[in-house]
Amino acid sequence: MVDVIVEYLIDRRGGLSPYLQIIEQTKRALRLGVLQPGDQLPTAREVVEATAINPNTVLKAYRELEREGLIESRRGVGTFVRRSLAKPQTVDDSALHADLTAWIARARDIGLEREDIAALVDTALDRAYPTSTEATEESG
Amino acid sequence: MNHPAQQQDRPTGAAPALEAVGLGLQYRRRWALRDCDLRLPSGRVCALVGPNGAGKSTLMALAAGLLAPTEGSVTVFGNGPREAGSLRRMAYLRQDKPLYPRFTVAETLRAGRELNPGWDQAIAERIVRLGDLPLDAKVGTLTAGQRTRVAFALVLGKRPDLLMLDEPLADVDPVARQELTGILMAEAAEHGTTILISSHVLAELDGVCDHVTVLRNGRIRLSSDVEDLLDDHRLVVGAAAVDSDGAPPELAHHEIVELRRTGRQTTALLKPSGAIDPRWDTSRPNLEDILIAYLRTPDPQDRPAAGAGAQTAGRATELTTGREEVTAR
Structure with missing residues (x-):
């Protein structure tokens, strides 16, 4: 088993649906460069066992991310990152980040x-x- | 990804996991369940919600073949629940979690293995191990929470296609509840198990179920996909310009599920048709908000007379139901 790179944290009281939370957290990981092309996402089983949310929610979120071209699922193998959202400026240690921290x-x-x-x-x-x-x- | 649960999005001719048509059961003069029409497609996780005595356990016992209906019918994957094939494909965990108190944990699992052809020893052992249960302890000496864990090991070890759980997590602590719900969801993800789960604790169903059925006085008050419910309802708060018990005129063209007043403030749960008057503060309710509203109000079709019904539904109710007080009585 490959190391799990992202871990989803589902906030049940936040008002944002678990579906949107998975999409947002995946995109954030893609923006920050935590997830990179070729990386494997956790399986639906792994996500729901850790978060106790409905498996169909995870599958639906993955389908949406796939529709946006960010990930791809390979039958019987797993789900992989296709495209990063990281821009050089958004990576953690960039100049913009330092500016913002100072501000x-x-x-x-x-x-x-x-x-x-x-x-x-x-x-x-x-x-x-x-x-x-x-x-x-x-988010209602 | 290759998950059986994905099949639910495809329209197939396969029989639903559970289907009730005009299902009813009469105990002496009282109907425990009546006119129940329910169709639960395969791969769903359905919450069964309702106050005590609403008919939740009766519905499950009928589907499990432990009771025979007075009228109507129920099928499991297209067959009668008492047929041998159906019994193999489903597992039902009663609220009182019947186990043999003199069996040890190991003997209980062994009985499960010998009685069920498709037994999955790995998952059963894992559930027991995660709870640090001594395998040689007699079931009768375990705490209620530990017995729940053994019962979970049995029903998941059976590897059913339809799993019916009646108030399964009522006596486990929050950590074990999260862990057991996670295992339940993982099994559903891997095997496409259809799950029907009843609970008083509405908050613990949010995010877990994708379908919900509300029972009230032995009848189905509501049965819907969770997403549709969330999309179709709005919570509005405003100062109502009426002094009668009728609906505020600016909300009249929406379907009002529940209307409540405290002083000048009116709170309503709506199924809006068209735009909502901008003077009303509108928000998206969560699943709990919606279920509580349906649990508190009778079905408009059940009202004996229009006048009496409007009084029940529209009477000013004090806003006492806090987030923590989620049990519906």
Whole structure:
């Protein structure tokens, strides 16, 4: 058995459906470079045994990721990453990450709470990407 | 990936795992279950929800062939539940988890192996081992939670195609509950097992089941795919402009499942048809919100008279049901 590279953590109280959580967490791993092309995703059995969620949810999330061309399932072998979402700038130790960390430290030092900072970031993101706000509607 | 569970998305001519048509059972003068129409396709994980005495155990016992229906019929993969082939393909764990108290854990598993042709010793042993149960302990000396584990080992060791569990996790601790639910889901993922599971604890079903059936007073109040339920319902909160028990006019064209008032605030669970008035704060309810609303309100078709029914459904109810208080009585 190949080492499991990603582990899904399902928050049942968060309001976001387990289906969307698996898609989001997979994409985050692809963006951060935690998952790279050729890597094997855990099987549905492994995911549901660890998270106690419905297997059809995992299969549906994998099908959606496959439809988006990010992963592919090979019959009887497993599910593999096809394409990374990592951009050089989004990797953990990049310059942008350092800038952001420094900026957050500054905001905290002048007394802003976590929620205040998140609101500032959200406002700036909404202004920069005006159409991308619908995605959060799902979370109810 | 090669999982039998994927088959559920394909339209096949295969018989459903469980099908009830006009199913009813009468105990003396009381109907424990009546007019029950249910179709559970293969590969589903279905929650059976309802207050005590709603007919959950009766439905399972009828499907398991332990009771004979007064009217209607029930089939398992297309055959009567008492046919030999059906008995081999299903496992039913009763709420009281009957085991032989004088058998040791090892003897219980051995009985399971000898009585069931398709026995899976590996999964049965694994379930017992994860609970650190001594194999030589007599079942009668185990705690309720440990006996639940032995019963799980038996029903999963049988490797059924249809697994019916009546309040299976009522007396296990939260860690074991998560672990046993995980094993249950893993078996479903690997073998495409159809699971019918009844529970009072609505929160523990969220994310686990993909289909839900609500029983109320021996009748099916609701039976639907979970995704459809979540997509079709909205929770709205607003200041209602009516002083009668009727629905606020701006909500009147939606199907109102439940309407509750506290002071000026009105909370309603709707099946919206068209846009919802923007003055109402609208959100997506979770599965628990939806099930509680259906459990609290009678089926409109069951109402004796329109006036009396509207009073029951529309009467101001205090908002006391917290997240933790999820048992439905």
